[in-house]
Amino acid sequence: MSIHRRLLTAAALFPLVALLGLAAPESVPPAPGADDGGIGVVAQTDAGAAAANPAQDAGTSDAVSAAAVLGGAPDGGLAALAAEPGMVPPAPVPSREKAPPIAKVKPLAKKVDLLARATLEGETLVVKEKGGAKKRLTIDPVLQASLTKILRTYEVPYGAAVVLEPSTGRVLALAEHSAAQPELRGLPVRAVFPAASVFKIITGSALLEAGVTPETEECFHGGKRRLSEKLLVDSEKDGSCYSLAMAMGKSANVIFAKLTSKHLTVDALRRMAARFRFNREIDFPVPTDVSLAAIPEESFGLANTGAGFGDVYLSPLHGALVAAVAANEGRWVDPVLIEPEGPAPLLPAEGEPVLTPAVAKDLTTLMETTVTHGTARSVFRERGFRVEDAVGKTGSLADREPFRDYSWFVGFAPKDNPRVAVAALIVNDPKWRIRAPWLGREALRLGLERLPAPVEVTAPASAAGKH
Secondary structure (H helix, E strand, O other), rough: OOOOOOOHHHHHOOOHHHHHHHHOOOOOOOOOOOOOOOOOOOOOOOOOHHHHHHHHHHHHHHHHHHHHHHHHOOOOOHHHHHHOOOOOOOOOOOOOOOOOOOHOOOOOOHHOOOHHHHHOOOOOOEEEOOOEEEEEOOOOOOOOHHHHHHHHHOOOOOEEEEEEEEOOOOEEEEEOOOOOOOOOOOOOHHHOOOOHHHHHHHHHHHHHHOOOOOOEEEEOOOOOOOOHHHHHHHOOOOOOOEEEEHHHHHOOHHHHHHHHHOOOOHHHHHHHHHOOOOOOOOOOOOOOOOOOEEEEOOOOHHHHHHHHOEEEEOHHHHHHHHHHHHHHEEEEOOOOOOOOOOOOOOOOOOEEEOHHHHHHHHHHHHHHHHHOOOOOOHHHHHOOOOOOOOEEEEEEEEEEOOEEEEEEEEEEOOOOOOOEEEEEEEEEEEOOOOOHHHHHHHHHHHHOOOOOOOOOOOOHHOOOHHH
């Protein structure tokens, strides 16, 4: 049975090893011939070389040291800056070019790998604790198996796909596979991947708060692969002009760098990153790396970071949660992996405000352009596999020695009534079969099939006027 058009039935729920990726549904969508994965950008950290959550072992002195490296206020200002959650990395952020953290990533410890410990009971994955207590996971076994099968079939060197319900935070899939390191597990929660242009979501949010509108135009030239200070100065050579929305959609690096330089302070970008939970722990039953973000004081470094070329790393789980902020009208909702006890369903969470609803709406407009006119347009227009009213952001970059092609997609759908938010991450060799925007589209499409829209119940016309 193909997963293109039909859902797997309950009868297809075979043994747990199959559902977690050791076997899978009968077929997967064909690989695309080409993929618009976004414009290359750079980021860095060494979360993979640290413990599962580096913030747990990082003291105030480490944070102050990190602040000193970034540059900060003198006379005790460093300690004050470090005391504010997320304002500085909880540990030093090393160079991706010199010591890429993915090179040191290790498997998740078995005792905290809840999916590996889970067993299938009916249509639910259950984890047995000491004493016989059972915890029901929010994971949808069919969706988990389908996405794992895609990653395995296309033999991705490293790949992860996360699907969650934005309003409640329920995590529906934490799929992963590594052909390069078959024993590796835990990729969805590891922040060893450069955030790349996904960080433009944070920059875009800060620009919107600073008064830049989706329609604001900026002109530019060059900067497709790298930036220079000369490109940030308005010039007669600036022959192309994009609105902020189009700049997000096409991942225009120079425009984001110029707008960062003109409208944002280092404090504004740091605070926005902190609100989106960079440099902060994420509460989750599976230990999750802190996504480190170094926001430098120096003006060109700040502009570079605003464009996505900075020292910033992101876990796939965190990527889905970043997209979910816009889906939740600007609110952060913590991820949930354990179903509540009893028959009562998990209700939408209150959430912590990150953006105002107005800014979140404008951010959604920016992200929509990625799908309608930007770097993911061709993937989302593929006949037979379209996802209506999807929004998102791509990102991509490459390491040189050894070569690694990182690609991202984060997003949600439908735009006006979000039901699923996703993150897709793939690290490829020079020859590749799929990239993240294609996988992200499949995660959205299959997730929406597994979590259909609620049915509106209306009274029949014959009942009109009756009480």
